Amino acid sequence: MFVPIPNPIPARMKGLNRAEICDINFQEFVKGWSGATRQRPVPDAAIVGDSALDAHGFRELFESQLISRHLDLMARVLRVQNKVFYTIGSSGHEGNAMIARLTRHTDPAFLHYRSGGFMAERFRKIPGMDPIMDSALSFAASAEDPASGGRHKVWGSKPLWVLPQTSTIASHLPKALGTAIAIEHARRIGHMLPVPDDSLVVCSFGDASSNHATAQTAFNAAAWTAYQKLPAPVLYMCEDNGIGISVKTPEGWVARNFRDRADLDYFYADGLDLAVGYGQAQAAVEHCRRTRRPTFLHLRTTRIMGHAGTDFEIEWRSIEELCAVEASDPLLRSAGIALESGLMSKDEILDLYEATRKRCFDAAVDADKRPRITTLEEVMRPLAPYTPDKVRAEAERFDYADARLKVFGDETKLPEKQPAKHLAIQINQALHDLFIKYPETMLFGEDVAQKGGVYTVTKGLYRTFGPRRVFNTLLDETVILGLAQGYANMGMLPLPEIQYLAYFHNACDQIRGEAASLQFFSNGQYRNPMVMRIASLGYQRGFGGHFHNDNSITALRDIPGLVVGCPSRGDDAATMLRTMTAMAKIDGRVCAFLEPIALYMTKDLYEAGDGLWQTEYPAPQYAMPFGEGRVYGAADGGEGDDLVIFTFGNGVPMSLRAARAIEARHGWKIRVVDLRWLLPLNETFIREQASTAKRILIVDEGRRSAGVGEGVITAVVEGGYGARPFRRVVGADTFTPLAGAAFLVIPSEADIVAAADSLAV
Numbered sequence: 001m002f003v004p005i006p007n008p009i010p011a012r013m014k015g016l017n018r019a020e021i022c023d024i025n026f027q028e029f030v031k032g033w034s035g036a037t038r039q040r041p042v043p044d045a046a047i048v049g050d051s052a053l054d055a056h057g058f059r060e061l062f063e064s065q066l067i068s069r070h071l072d073l074m075a076r077v078l079r080v081q082n083k084v085f086y087t088i089g090s091s092g093h094e095g096n097a098m099i100a101r102l103t104r105h106t107d108p109a110f111l112h113y114r115s116g117g118f119m120a121e122r123f124r125k126i127p128g129m130d131p132i133m134d135s136a137l138s139f140a141a142s143a144e145d146p147a148s149g150g151r152h153k154v155w156g157s158k159p160l161w162v163l164p165q166t167s168t169i170a171s172h173l174p175k176a177l178g179t180a181i182a183i184e185h186a187r188r189i190g191h192m193l194p195v196p197d198d199s200l201v202v203c204s205f206g207d208a209s210s211n212h213a214t215a216q217t218a219f220n221a222a223a224w225t226a227y228q229k230l231p232a233p234v235l236y237m238c239e240d241n242g243i244g245i246s247v248k249t250p251e252g253w254v255a256r257n258f259r260d261r262a263d264l265d266y267f268y269a270d271g272l273d274l275a276v277g278y279g280q281a282q283a284a285v286e287h288c289r290r291t292r293r294p295t296f297l298h299l300r301t302t303r304i305m306g307h308a309g310t311d312f313e314i315e316w317r318s319i320e321e322l323c324a325v326e327a328s329d330p331l332l333r334s335a336g337i338a339l340e341s342g343l344m345s346k347d348e349i350l351d352l353y354e355a356t357r358k359r360c361f362d363a364a365v366d367a368d369k370r371p372r373i374t375t376l377e378e379v380m381r382p383l384a385p386y387t388p389d390k391v392r393a394e395a396e397r398f399d400y401a402d403a404r405l406k407v408f409g410d411e412t413k414l415p416e417k418q419p420a421k422h423l424a425i426q427i428n429q430a431l432h433d434l435f436i437k438y439p440e441t442m443l444f445g446e447d448v449a450q451k452g453g454v455y456t457v458t459k460g461l462y463r464t465f466g467p468r469r470v471f472n473t474l475l476d477e478t479v480i481l482g483l484a485q486g487y488a489n490m491g492m493l494p495l496p497e498i499q500y501l502a503y504f505h506n507a508c509d510q511i512r513g514e515a516a517s518l519q520f521f522s523n524g525q526y527r528n529p530m531v532m533r534i535a536s537l538g539y540q541r542g543f544g545g546h547f548h549n550d551n552s553i554t555a556l557r558d559i560p561g562l563v564v565g566c567p568s569r570g571d572d573a574a575t576m577l578r579t580m581t582a583m584a585k586i587d588g589r590v591c592a593f594l595e596p597i598a599l600y601m602t603k604d605l606y607e608a609g610d611g612l613w614q615t616e617y618p619a620p621q622y623a624m625p626f627g628e629g630r631v632y633g634a635a636d637g638g639e640g641d642d643l644v645i646f647t648f649g650n651g652v653p654m655s656l657r658a659a660r661a662i663e664a665r666h667g668w669k670i671r672v673v674d675l676r677w678l679l680p681l682n683e684t685f686i687r688e689q690a691s692t693a694k695r696i697l698i699v700d701e702g703r704r705s706a707g708v709g710e711g712v713i714t715a716v717v718e719g720g721y722g723a724r725p726f727r728r729v730v731g732a733d734t735f736t737p738l739a740g741a742a743f744l745v746i747p748s749e750a751d752i753v754a755a756a757d758s759l760a761v
Contacts, residue, residue: 052279068116086153095271178486208244395623426570445497527588640671
């Protein structure tokens, strides 16, 4: 039976750190154990009583627990020698190894950072893999770390289907749900999954994280899905240790909050006792796999040795409380079970304990000798892969002519045979083409299906391709982007729509912290390609105020690895979409396609009825090269040098109109340069356009303190052209007000002309 460690700690332990005390506690417990011992059980017999766990399974789980513990102890010792660079441990959570044993290595897993036991046990699923060496390489930030290539200490493995997470606080829960939904959705569109059809998704997190807004939105979406009887086999595993760093979770809160939540099926398991908890956890796993319903597993754990190596709990917790926590160490209970059952003797346990310690330290010493990342190029290599020839070939690939005729009707109805059209229609036609070209493509968001989007941009897609590929979601941008990642994880090609740019900020971390970082933190092994469409920017005649006229592009431009493009006319939109989709397909890139709302229906450029902002639809074998801008006014070589205007989006037609007035006033020849690609900026192209300019004007509808213009100026100055007179015409550092006041805070044609006048002085 389980005998707790005496309290208070013996005098000879005074002055030791808590890791050393936990280490000694285990050895003292085993040496001092005096309970009755049964006859050694046969491998397939219950380890004790009527436990669902047999002796063989218990022995392996116990070994996995010891591996996890000694990795923690090793990290605490070697961190002071600069041989280990991460000390958030799994001590007290080793019971999560049960979930690894009960699930398959093809069940995608998104794991909490206290998952050492889970990983050690899942490694058993594929013979020949070594959890200790792989973990040691990760702790040491070795370039040979098979999970992240030394970029972060993550629990991850490509062959074991553990998608790497960093220091997750719940941001992984929406994409775990998305992955579960994608597994079920695949068969409905005839998509071949990379995992078995009956897979479930494991997603673990802490009790404190369960309160996070991102977690709550994932739970809500899971229940919303189940309420509609749509399958979503996600096993949400809350590892409840009762504390978040130093903030205690109220006793009973997790059970109270989740036990009776409709359409989120609740199970409890004791993660401190393998013999008891195994059957409880087994019930949850089997329920999730059989019913395909979202399942909440409340796993009891504890946290010993503090939050991390820098957390000196003795400074803020009483010694009595610490001793009580350490007495609940699950390894003590496992040692007691091993002894009570007769499975192992004291010497066998202690020998295994020390042998595991030696393996972990030997691996750490070896890992410390392995190469680390030493160059910036190595750091960035997996962040933003780009293979130009393959992307261009894919973007221009046209091998679906027959299927295209079936969708559009006949040759005379093909979009390239139609008269010039405005931006919204050409985006719509391009989306039809992409759906024909890529059967794995899906488009989803708010109002995109039967309604066809707020601005009718997705009109007809639902009718043509059906509800399995075009569908509405609940009103939650975090879930929309979580779904996109889930579908991408399962090999599909999602086109999520965010209804307005301001709405993206509700869910920014799903792109910044999750989608755009996956290739980086998995060393290019995992990817979640997508093209995120966002109705964006201002100039809607004051309609809707800030949330329908948001001009903040900086939040996107600050995301490493993200591609951001913004077309201003229909033909550019179609060819840019083809390239973005090819980048997603070939290189796994995450792309943001910003659609200027004010230009959706714009037909005229200079005067009513001229139709000059309508364009013909480019045939499907044409695509815009990544990074290529468009230049207006320099067709006959050398002309347009008096003033070069750099701009994008709404600024393009505005600048073209302003250019007419400036030419009439000053007699200048003017070039208007549409950047089109906003992240990364094509600095070479910018410098080429600036090199012959006598004056430079930057028209940026973003805000003065944070827009696109700073990047243009930097490229110009660093290219050696900073001596040219230049001005910026930018938005004010404010939110956009309602009605006519909106035009006071965003650039106008008059502002552009006035800035040019100032350059003439």
